Amino acid sequence: MKNLSLNKEAITELLQPIASFLHTETPDEWLEEAIKSENFQVLLIDHLICELKASQSAMFLIRKYALDKEGGDALLSWLQPFEQYVYKREGDWRELPSKNKLSKSIIPRSDSKYGQDLIDKMVLLIKEELHHFYQVLEMMEHYGIEYKSITPSRYAKGMLRHVKTHEPEGLVDKLICGAYIEARSCERFAKLAAHVDEKLGEFYISLLRSEARHYQDYLALAESISGTDISERIAYFGKVEADLINSSDSDFKFHSGVPKH
Template sequence: MSIDAVLNEISEFLGCETPDAWVAEALNQQEVMLIDHANCEKKAATTAMNLLYKHIDREDLLKKMSQLAREELLHFEQVVGIMKERGIAYRHVSSSRYASGLRDAVRKGGVDELVDVLIVGAFIEARSCERFAKLAPHLDEKLQKFYRSLLRSEGRHYQDYLALAEQYASGPISSRIEAFRALERELIESPDPEFRFHSGVPAAA
């Protein structure tokens, strides 16, 4: 599938586009953007590894999550390398409300929990891909090239998470997707006091 086709699919999957006010804030806070981007890659690898440990009896999940974890850690290394070139120290920044806000809605226990975790993973990867595409035209040549290089893998990660959710569910997952889509849209479009890679509209906007 072409990048344009993946981005069109992601646009239909997500409930909204990234607001222009967030893009403007990201361009003004590129240091924080890169630090939190590195954090997001590390957390994505951690999520994949947690699924590997928790679901050792699901062969397709093990294969996909193993591949995903390796790719996310490579992206982490690449972001940290770019930061080093730019004299940006890798330091602690607080987490955004985004991922925790989505995970708070995950059902607890059994297959239902697994399906919801996979759907949340699909939304996080889809939003990341959409934001890379949204930011790329406004960035310097090197960062633009790097962010565009991430589109294919992030798009594949979204598709893998969604396919696994559909595979392991005991029935249709459309209602769960709709529930998370509405929640994700609220997190993206509502005012957010702190800028992060997945934050909402800057509170001052």
């Protein structure tokens, strides 16, 4: 893929902190499974769902920790057309870009401990993830793949079950999990890019910068909200994430572990 080689140095530089952050590299066995033609459809559909789930997770955080009911309802309305397309097969996906905007600014509720920084970072993330959602739909249209329901991956749930139940430690843990999910996505897009056709490879490469920034935003928020050294929790979830990636997994997905045959 000649166009990708032009960006090789920039890509390497961008991926260096990702590689240092993650506790393990994606196993070769996963990549070998991912590039099989019979898994192409599920790979794109799961990517589509991952973009929506990332938006939903970020929205949950700001609705729970930073907004009043009015602000929360505005966010729900924003996301509704995307959710209806996936869960109810309603609407024309080509109209979704016009839905990816808020009708008014969002300000934190007066008693919010986490404030505008949480809102600003998460709203930007949501807008970008929903833009990626639409781009994946464009790819699915290009390759003649129709959306269908698939089973959820064990990955995110496997991480979130270790989140503490008291606050603000619970929020900090969720943000750390978000950082690992974004970092792993970035790493896998980079790995896949060299093994797919040029159009899809260029798309994956185009996602790297935003995914890398998302993981950094999650970490920065976790550190800011905690106000203490969270390196121990970061290391803990790094091990949890690595165990999920390296353990045997019978269900192939974008974030699945080592394929079980």
